[in-house]
Amino acid sequence: MALLWTVPLLPGGFYFYLGLVVAIYAIAALGLQVMVGLAGQLSLGHAAFLGIGAYTAILLEKGVGLSFLPALAAAGLLMAQLIRLSGVYFKIATFGFGIVVYQILTNWSSLTGGHVGVRAIPPIVILNLQITTRVGLFAVEMAALTIIYVLLVRLCHGRIGRALRAIGQNETAARSMGIRVDRYRMIVITLGSGIAGLAGAFLPHLMRFLSPESFTWYDSLLVLIMITVGGLGSLPGAIVGAALLTIVPEYLRDFAQYKMLAFGVLLIVSMILMPAGVAGVLRAALIGTLRRGGRVQ
Structure with missing residues (x-):
């Protein structure tokens, strides 16, 4: 997180652009991490949540004249009420939901613009202050990412987080211990999809x-690979995975036709050789270094 905040200090606009993209996908990955890595609620259509959040916010800003924060809140609240299924039905429904949302966004041209899309995007307005520069946009994105991260850390270490972990490890055992599984599942689905809507x-x-085209099944798969490579169940892993899967492909553009193959191999290798993800490897290396230096008992 601290490294991301230093992106504006890097020379050239390319790195700054990458930092903006990483911040957005890191927010989306955090939402999916809570659902999948923490509570075991696998979503196969996460890009649909980003899409509805994006279109809700922009259409409210352009059509109703809402400022960015109310439009952002409306996007998140809308996302929070979409999926109310569980188990394998939830997994299948999210995959189908992603396809349905893409078709709606494509064919409801009178509302969404279809393949032509929405142009003339208005600037972000917060408390009558217009954000018209990329530096301002980056500050808003990073503020949102930081706040979401801190809140999720506190949630994961609290009573709700322990209940969600119990559900993710063994739902039957969690239910037998008196945990209201349906209630907590609804909480995490609401939270994860809402965060994705905010990212979108x-x-x-x-x-x-x-x-x-920004919200296809490929984008859902990409966010899922981000949290898997970064480390399932790890909030830092979601950010690390978002950074890796955003930055590395930019330096492999000559092999763009092999991107999906590379992602598939990366996913398999990480699950076999790095079950704790890249974040887990980095954490183990840091602890090992500190122990060798006599700083950790």
């Missing part, structure tokens, strides 16, 4: 354009 609301302000 930033995308059009970065791209200055909004189209359904």
